Structures are given as structure tokens and as C-alpha cells.
Amino acid sequence: DAGVTQSPTHLIKTRGQHVTLRCSPISGHKSVSWYQQVLGQGPQFIFQYYEKEERGRGNFPDRFSARQFPNYSSELNVNALLLGDSALYLCASSPRQTGANVLTFGAGSRLTVL
């Protein structure tokens, strides 16, 4: 198993554009969570999806949205990009809804907004 895979690994966008980040969980994991990690800070929770339903949402504006597909992969979408959205976006998967301790993280997608 390749672990949690994320794409793209790096991308550059300009202000006002839209971005879609993708995540494939570990096989058999039904929960996917998204975190934003700004340089110099710890990861911040954005969303959790379990069985294709949103189960938790962090303190992020409505420009951020996500979904989970029948194969449990997930997309994170960010509209109307701002400079402050520049960050490493981490995806993590776990076998079940609860039990945050068993999160397995991907390598992340580094977004730069110019």
C-alpha cells in the first residue's frame, strides 16, 4: 500500500483563482481529514469526511469545501484564493470516524498563492 497519496505535490496559483486538491486514503480507511499548515505553525483542522458525509468542520470560510467519493478518496476545493491561503495542505486517513490518534498523514500539497 502506498499510504495516503496526495496530488498535486506543489502548485502555484494567483489571487482569485480556484484550486482542487486530491487525496487517496489508505485502502480500507473510510475517514479522510484535511488540515492546513501555514509556515511556522502546527496543522489546523479544516474538514473530516466519513462514509461520504461531512462529520466535522474547522473554523474556515465558506470558500473552502470538500467532498468524499464512493471509493473514499476526497477533494478539497478552495475558491477565490487569497495570499493567506498559501500553505501545506495535509490529508489524513483513518479506519473509522473517531479515533483521531490513528490518523495517517499524506505528504501534503504545497500551495503558493501569488
Place this chain on the structure above:
Amino acid sequence: AQRVTQPEKLLSVFKGAPVELKCNYSYSGSPELFWYVQYSRQRLQLLLRHISRESIKGFTADLNKGETSFHLKKPFAQEEDSAMYYCALPSPEGDYKLSFGAGTTVTVRA
């Protein structure tokens, strides 16, 4: 709201010296706390959780509810311990969400 504080941004120790990373938290209830580690060019990964009371790679962490602390300790640091360390705890509403501290960068010098 729960909060995690790691007061040290940077920590530098010599090989063989003890190392202690501080973590303080605010939480309503009985928390389950974790330490995550990120080695250079590797992914964020779980190091240990207090509930398991185990020692991983020589590290231990004791939950002190009176002082609301969960410090990470290792008696003899090794060069391979150089990494970024994050303390984390789940939300009171449900443990699907982790709140992370800002992290401590540890450098172990030869």
C-alpha cells in the same frame, strides 16, 4: 475551546544529553494527548499517545493533569531525534479533530 501550547520554537541539545519538550494544554474534561513527529523530508507521523503509556524510540510523556502538561522527554538524545515535534489533543466534541501546537524544532548536535 481546547488549546495546545508549545512554548519553545527551537531546542538544541548535544548528543547524549537529556531533552524535554514542553506542552501545556487547556481542555474541558479528560484529554487524550499525542505527540506527532516530522523528520526531515518525511511525513507527519504519530510518535506516542499518553493512553498507551509506552516508550517509543526512548521517548516518554507523562500527562500531568494538575499542571495541564504533557511534556515529552528522552534521557539521552541521538542525532536521529532531530525533527519537528507537535503536541496534539482531540476536540471535546469528538476525537476526530486534532488541535496541534505550533511545534518545536529539535536539533541534536554531535
